[in-house]
Amino acid sequence: MKIIAVHAYTIRSQTKHMFVWRQGLPGSDTTTEQTWLRLVTDGGIEGWSRTPRGALALDLVERRLKPWLLGRDPLMKERLWHELWEIDRIEEFPMYVMGWVDSALWDITAKAAQLPLYQLLGGYRHEIEAYASTVTYATTEEYLDVADQCLARGFRAIKLHAWGDARKDAALCTALRQHVGPGIALMYDGSAGFDPYESLYLGRALEAADYLWYEEPMREFSINAYRRLCAQLDIPVLTAETSDGCHYNVADFIAQEAADMVRTSSDYKGGITGALRVAHLADSFQLSAEVHGMGVENIHLCLAIRNNHYYETLVMANPIVVEPCIGPNAMVQAPAGPGLGHDINLKAMQKTAVAKL
Ligand SMILES: [Mg+2]
Incomplete structure (x- = not known):
């Protein structure tokens, strides 16, 4: 099989429900931009994947990816994955670019095998429980109200993204535990908002409130800072x-005892190929590799990786808005069709694209 055409389509839309990041800091989005990658093969099979960027993604397709991919065998993913690292050394890709390419190649492979991707990857489960991963809300009262809505919707696990103020966030986490009682799994995601001392203060509060995990309190530049935090806390640091x-990097986090659980995802860990490597590495140390983020790629990973426990779904707005894939009891079912299962309307995409190749 050969790749005979490489296309990309950038779709821009106004977000119906704003993604609120911390206290309305830069990062809160009112528009969404996605670029779809379309790999056409001589076998009649097409591979699709999307990335949350526009002009940057198109530039990379035009300059680097298209000339490299044309004529290549998409089933030789391992080879192509290693070549991407070579190109990365020159280009310094944003991390999601590797996943963007790799996922489209896996889409082709799973379609060729006529299997949903998760079964091609091994298949561990057919459904998985989602946790409600909040955006940032204005007050503790609003968070408690949103939590009630999540529980009424069937969620039994909630993860907070909050203000990025260690003392205020600690008080919020304590209030939420008192509000929902002991039977609900609670997690907290610091999204790298803290220094080591704030991280320790907050981690102690989460421990006292019986949180399931404490996620990314600091930027992940310093393995040493994470090693110290893991040694100081009993709560698992994710x-x-x-x-x-x-x-290659996650191995050092584990070897230095700087992670109690690790993150994996198609977006930030080099696609399906990289995400599985991280999951298997963690498994060999009997650690969890919790899948980060939404989308069909990550659903397939959640269904294929044994040492992952939930699907992460963002809960936006108030009243809450939940992804359509979240079923009763917050369960997500396996996509049935072959490949990744993207729902593509090519004509509509070609018509509405604000830029394309
Ligand atoms: Mg996170």
Whole structure:
């Protein structure tokens, strides 16, 4: 099989429900931009994947990816994955670019095998429980109200993204535990908002409130800082979400005892190929590799990776808005069709694209 055409389509839309980051800091989005990658093969099979960027993604397709991919066998993913690292050394890709390419190649492979991707990857489960991963809300009262809505919707696990103020966030986490009682799994995601001392203060509060995990309190630049934090706390510290270098880097987090659980995802860990490497690396140390983020790629990973426990779904707005894939009791079912299962309307995409190749 050969790749005979490489296309990309950038779709821009106004977000119906704003993604609120910390206290309305830069990062809160009112528009969404996605670029779809379309790999056409001589076998009639097409591979699709998307990345949350526009002009940057198109530039990379035009300059680097298209000339490299044309004529290549998409089933030789391992080879192509290693070549991407070579190109990365020159280009210094944003991390999600590797996943963007790799996922489209896996889409082709699973379609060729006529299997949903998760079964091609091994298949561990057919459904998985989602946790409600909040955006940032204005007050403690609003968080408690949102939590009630999540529980009414069937969620039994909630993760907070909050203000990025260690003392205020600690008080919020304590209030939420008192509000929902002991039977609900609670997690907290610091999204790298703290220094080591704030991280320790907050971690102690989460421990006292029986949180399931404490995620990424600091930027993942310093393995030493994470090693110290892990030694100081009993609560599992979940990290290596946005650290660059896939399993090569996660190996050091684990070897230095700087992570109690690690993150894996198609977006930040080099696609399906990289995400599995991280998961298997963690498994060999009997650690969890919790899948980060939404989308069909990550659903397939959640269904294929034994040492992952939940699907992460963002809960936006108030009243809450939940992804359509979240079923009763917050369960997510396996996509049935072959490949990744993207729902593509090519004509509509070609018509509405604000830029394309
Ligand atoms: Mg996170």
